Amino acid sequence: MEQVSLRDVRSYPRLELALEPGLVLVTGRNGAGKTNLLEAIHVAAQGLSFRTRQDTQLVRRGTEEGLARVAGRRGGAVVEAEVRLSTREPKRIRWNGAALGSVDDLRSRIHALAFTPDRLAVVKGGPATRRAYFDRVLARALPSRADLSGAYAAALGQRNAALRRIAAGVSDRAALDPWTDQVAALAAQLVDARARVLSLLTPAFAERAGELGLEQAALAYDAEPPSRTALDARLPRDLERGTTGLGPHLDEIRILAGDRELRTYGSQGEQRLAVLSLLLAEAELLGSQVGVPPLLLLDDALSELDADRRRILSERLGTAGQTLVTATGAEALPLAPAQLLAVTPGKVRRG
Numbered sequence: 110m111e112q113v114s115l116r117d118v119r120s121y122p123r124l125e126l127a128l129e130p131g132l133v134l135v136t137g138r139n140g141a142g143k144t145n146l147l148e149a150i151h152v153a154a155q156g157l158s159f160r161t162r163q164d165t166q167l168v169r170r171g172t173e174e175g176l177a178r179v180a181g182r183r184g185g186a187v188v189e190a191e192v193r194l195s196t197r198e199p200k201r202i203r204w205n206g207a208a209l210g211s212v213d214d215l216r217s218r219i220h221a222l223a224f225t226p227d228r229l230a231v232v233k234g235g236p237a238t239r240r241a242y243f244d245r246v247l248a249r250a251l252p253s254r255a256d257l258s259g260a261y262a263a264a265l266g267q268r269n270a271a272l273r274r275i276a277a278g279v280s281d282r283a284a285l286d287p288w289t290d291q292v293a294a295l296a297a298q299l300v301d302a303r304a305r306v307l308s309l310l311t312p313a314f315a316e317r318a319g320e321l322g323l324e325q326a327a328l329a330y331d332a333e334p335p336s337r338t339a340l341d342a343r344l345p346r347d348l349e350r351g352t353t354g355l356g357p358h359l360d361e362i363r364i365l366a367g368d369r370e371l372r373t374y375g376s377q378g379e380q381r382l383a384v385l386s387l388l389l390a391e392a393e394l395l396g397s398q399v400g401v402p403p404l405l406l407l408d409d410a411l412s413e414l415d416a417d418r419r420r421i422l423s424e425r426l427g428t429a430g431q432t433l434v435t436a437t438g439a440e441a442l443p444l445a446p447a448q449l450l451a452v453t454p455g456k457v458r459r460g
């Protein structure tokens with residue numbers, strides 16, 4: 110992206126910023142507006158924030174409408190993405206001047222991947238967090254399967270509702286069959302797509318992690334989709350609980366270093382390296398698929414890493430297409446960035 114324009118987004122009343130390709134370091138004191146800048150760029154490029162689902166929070170306090178726009182060249186084409194925010198109505202998204210109906214539509218045209226310290230939950234959190242994360246990766250990396258996890262969740266919801274109706278005596282067992290069929294069919298597709306995306310991601314993940322000193326990093330997913338027979342065999346228990354106790358909504362995707370599961374046996378630093386390596390791996394995968402690497406937005410990624418790790422990561426980021434990294438001071442980055450930005454409340458100065 111070459112140009113960022115903001116009006117009344119978070120702490121920015123008005124901002125016009127020219128961005129360099131390559132590694133851009135965003136510096137500023139705590140509370141200066143570094144995260145706000147990355148977030149605003151993410152909003153413009155992806156239609157939503159990486160830290161809140163509440164669009165009204167994005168509009169600058171005391172105002173009612175905001176605008177975030179990014180423009181530039183991607184793979185030879187000139188593109189512009191624009192999101193108009195309002196405290197009173199839903200946001201409006203435009204791509205190259207034409208209105209888009211949904212965030213997903215924008216996200217199918219341009220990719221931005223974000224790291225925030227909250228993302229450590231992907232490694233540290235429970236299985237549901239990892240499933241949701243990898244299902245989002247799946248949606249980006251296998252666009253034709255983007256709706257799969259949603260479709261599975263919807264079918265599962267219908268089956269669970271049918272289970273409860275049968276248990277309450279207001280419906281009979283035959284009513285369950287079509288939902289069981291759908292759940293089984295979609296479960297098989299989802300398990301297959303997850304396995305595929307994980308196998309696409311794993312080599313680059315292991316390589317990036319190894320480079321950062323996290324040896325033998327791997328993703329393990331040994332799920333079996335439930336057969337109709339298995340679902341039928343569980344029916345008495347499912348009826349009792351009113352929920353389907355078998356299927357990919359319960360699967361575990363493990364993030365490992367050798368035989369160590371990083372969720373429980375990884376240090377905070379190792380967990381951070383794993384999350385960053387996953388992000389870099391996905392960036393490579395998307396870049397090779399689309400022909401243009403995604404825009405990377407890394408908030409507070411460098412803290413908690415030792416000097417060697419910071420250097421290796423910075424060098425890697427320098428080759429990863431356009432990347433914005435925040436830090437409180439320029440010394441956090443052990444190499445010279447393509448561009449240095451200094452943030453003070455409401456303003457960004459080019460260094």
Ligand SMILES: Nc1ncnc2c1ncn2[C@@H]1O[C@H](COP(=O)(O)OP(=O)(O)O)[C@@H](O)[C@H]1O
Pocket residue numbers: 118119120121137138139140141142143144145146166167168169170
């Ligand atoms: N909607 C908003 N309107 C005005 N200011 C906001 C809004 N949301 C957050 N801020 C301000 O932005 C500042 C935090 O900016 P942030 O980007 O998180 O800082 P940092 O540089 O530490 O990442 C806070 O002072 C907060 O009050």
Ligand SMILES: [Mg+2]
Pocket residue numbers: 140143144145408
């Ligand atoms: Mg911040």
